[in-house]
Amino acid sequence: MEIVDLADDNRKLWMVCLEDWSDEMKGAGNKKEIWFGKMKDKGLRVKLAKDDNGVIGGMIQYTPIEHSYIQGEGLYFVNCIWVHGYKEGRGNFQKKGMGKALLKAAEDDARQLGAKGMAAWGVSLPFWMKASWFKKQGYKKVDKDGVAVLLWKPFTEDARPPKWIKQVKTPTPVPGKVAVTTFVNGWCQAQNLVYERAKKAASEFGEKAVFQEYDTFDRNVLLEWGIVDGLFIDGKQISTGPPPSYEKIRKLIAKKVKKIK
Ligand SMILES: CC(C)(COP(=O)(O)OP(=O)(O)OC[C@H]1O[C@@H](n2cnc3c(N)ncnc32)[C@H](O)[C@@H]1OP(=O)(O)O)[C@@H](O)C(=O)NCCC(=O)NCCS
Structure with missing residues (x-):
């Protein structure tokens, strides 16, 4: 297995979350493209995992927490880690160590960049992005919002825990529409x-x-x-x-x- 950086030859694949086989993904529009255009100058980091045959099976994206939707400082935030788990397309790469390798590479990278720690989110449900997986990788729960769990792994003694930005308002109905x-x-x-x-x-x-x-x-x-x-x-x-x-x-x-x- 090899962990590689985002590059011209894998950007399109990352853009569609490794689901180049999926018709659904074609309906997702250009918002990620626009997000990438803004985030590439704000410290976005992306890594991809290749198996022994050179096939990409996993990805991780993380940003300085100040440019995420979480409150915090001096940390990096993993907004997405995804090891392709569908039978379709490239197939199922889960539970073969890719996720662990991606997270470790991201942590090493963040440390080198001077981060005080890593934050990540998961859900307290037995499916999707399970918070339990991060716990197994040494992360501690630090905040909760419904089923969404915020976790972190501090690297330094002076690291301050991150917090969710919680909902403050609800949209109101429009009369007659x-x-x-x-x-x-x-x-x-x-x-x-x-x-x-x-x-x-x-x-x-x-x-x-x-x-x-x-x-x-x-x-x-x-x-x-x-x-x-x-x-x-x-x-x-x-x-x-x-x-x-x-x-x-x-x-x-x-x-x-x-x-x-
Ligand atoms: C969570 C995820 C990244 C893990 O990657 P993976 O390659 O399948 O996991 P790994 O093989 O690296 O697992 C590492 C360890 O975690 C354990 N593990 C695997 N899946 C687990 C789970 N669901 N819950 C708890 N532990 C788990 C493995 O047994 C392994 O343990 P070990 O270190 O003792 O051997 C992957 O399963 C995934 O992408 N899931 C879907 C997440 C998702 O929806 N992402 C989109 C969110 S934006």
Whole structure:
């Protein structure tokens, strides 16, 4: 196995989260591309794992925490680690040590860059990005927001623990219309996909639906709402992990449109 840096020959693959086989991924739009354009000058780091045959099977992306959606200082934050686990395309690379190797490479890199520690997020559920996996890699839980767990591994004695930025406001309904409100940051293709689906679905209802978009890459917007990625229909949050289908979002809007007086 070999850990390599992001380069011209693997950037396209990383951009689609190693899912170059997936038609769904094609619907995720260009938000990650835009995010990359801004983050490459703000300390974004990306590494990829190749197996012994030179096939890329895993990726990790991490940024200075000051340029993430977490509160903290002097740390790096892993917003995504993903070892391809589907049978489709390149196949399942999980549980062969790739994740561990990627995280170790990222930690070594962060230390060299002078970071005081590493932070990461996971969920306290037995699937998706399990917080338990990070615990096994020596991370400690430091904050919680529902099922989302923030973990960290300090490298120095003076490292200060990170904190979630929590939700402070909820979008309000718009009289006489269905309000479809999206919050999107760009770092996650799954969340970018939700945004694109919601935008398209809302447009089907013409004047009856109003589409609102908040760019949470803007830290002021992020702090004003305390929401990084999310979809709300008439102020009600729709669960977006995993992303709801286009059809489901369209149906939810249609139901509300019927009730407009
Ligand atoms: C979590 C993940 C990165 C781990 O990578 P991996 O290559 O499968 O894991 P590794 O083989 O490196 O595992 C390292 C260790 O963790 C253990 N482990 C593996 N999966 C685990 C799990 N789900 N829970 C707890 N421990 C686990 C392994 O047994 C191994 O233990 P060892 O060090 O004692 O041998 C990978 O499974 C993954 O990508 N999961 C989906 C995450 C996701 O949804 N990412 C997108 C979020 S934006």
